[in-house]
Amino acid sequence: MERVSFVNGKFLPHSQCFVHIEDRGFQLADGVYEVILLKNNKLIDIDWHLQRLFRSLAELEIKFEQNKTYLEQIILELFAKNNLTDGSVYLQITRGATNRQQIFPTNISPTITATVSPLKIINQQDLENGLSVQTHQDIRWQRCDIKSTSLLASCWIRQKAVSAGDDDTILIRDGFVTEATFANVFIVDKNGTLITRNADNFILQGITRNRLIELAKNNGIAVLEKKFTVEELLQAREVFLSSTTLLVRPVSKVDRQIIGNGKAGEISKKLSGLYNNFIH
Ligand code: PDD
Numbered sequence: 499m500e501r502v503s504f505v506n507g508k509f510l511p512h513s514q515c516f517v518h519i520e521d522r523g524f525q526l527a528d529g530v531y532e533v534i535l536l537k538n539n540k541l542i543d544i545d546w547h548l549q550r551l552f553r554s555l556a557e558l559e560i561k562f563e564q565n566k567t568y569l570e571q572i573i574l575e576l577f578a579k580n581n582l583t584d585g586s587v588y589l590q591i592t593r594g595a596t597n598r599q600q601i602f603p604t605n606i607s608p609t610i611t612a613t614v615s616p617l618k619i620i621n622q623q624d625l626e627n628g629l630s631v632q633t634h635q636d637i638r639w640q641r642c643d644i645k646s647t648s649l650l651a652s653c654w655i656r657q658k659a660v661s662a663g664d665d666d667t668i669l670i671r672d673g674f675v676t677e678a679t680f681a682n683v684f685i686v687d688k689n690g691t692l693i694t695r696n697a698d699n700f701i702l703q704g705i706t707r708n709r710l711i712e713l714a715k716n717n718g719i720a721v722l723e724k725k726f727t728v729e730e731l732l733q734a735r736e737v738f739l740s741s742t743t744l745l746v747r748p749v750s751k752v753d754r755q756i757i758g759n760g761k762a763g764e765i766s767k768k769l770s771g772l773y774n775n776f777i778h
Contacts, residue, residue: 628750
């Protein structure tokens with residue numbers, strides 16, 4: 499069966515989903531998006547995702563008339579049409595299509611598209627072995643709190659890591675860790691404190707990040723939301739990444755230097771378990 503996707507009010511076969519050549523998403527990356535997890539037919543933290551989406555739209559002054567219920571219904575219907583009870587949805591809203599111009603046009607309607615994918619199952623051994631990541635200067639713009647589709651810098655940096663045989667990159671701005679190319683970064687320091695950067699304009703405030711902070715606090719793990727340096731990253735007992743699609747993903751090497759004992763750490767595993775229980 500061909501995948502069904504959504505474009506501007508219509509559910510269509512994936513191969514028939516198109517947008518205009520002058521869509522501002524296509525020409526200018528003038529759009530925002532969300533990736534949301536469906537587990538056992540339930541959308542995980544949907545309210546937080548839609549709240550963040552509406553915030554991104556408002557920050558970029560994209561006028562969007564529909565409400566959260568409309569979007570939630572589209573997403574659930576899309577999963578149902580694709581016979582998926584577990585998976586992720588990619589939902590994108592651009593400012594719309596018009597003759598190319600720099601100033602935000604006022605008389606156009608946003609383009610809404612959505613498509614779903616099945617979940618990638620990560621085997622236990624890969625989780626245990628952890629990712630090998632590089633560090634790289636964070637060359638993105640300074641409004642990373644907006645979930646914008648302008649992701650070329652992130653793709654380019656991640657590609658460099660993958661071409662060099664690593665899995666991903668942790669970004670550094672002014673000596674401090676911001677986040678990974680498509681995920682938030684957590685470390686566990688020598689006292690067992692879980693640390694992740696405070697949600698400023700240099701990171702996306704991840705929904706998985708927020709949920710993990712809450713789960714950690716409720717389960718007796720000390721948490722600090724504060725800036726931390728590359729040195730603290732390299733000396734950490736544990737490092738892991740978090741996102742909707744990676745969930746909790748331990749990191750065992752940073753710039754080829756081994757973190758902790760080179761395997762997924764205790765707190766990372768505990769939080770991974772707590773998060774899995776939560777989404778189940
Ligand atoms: N990315 N930081 C960045 C730069 C991200 O792109 C993402 C997610 C996150 C984690 O956010 P969340 O926990 O809400 O997924 C942090 C998605 C998954 C993506 O672009 O595919």
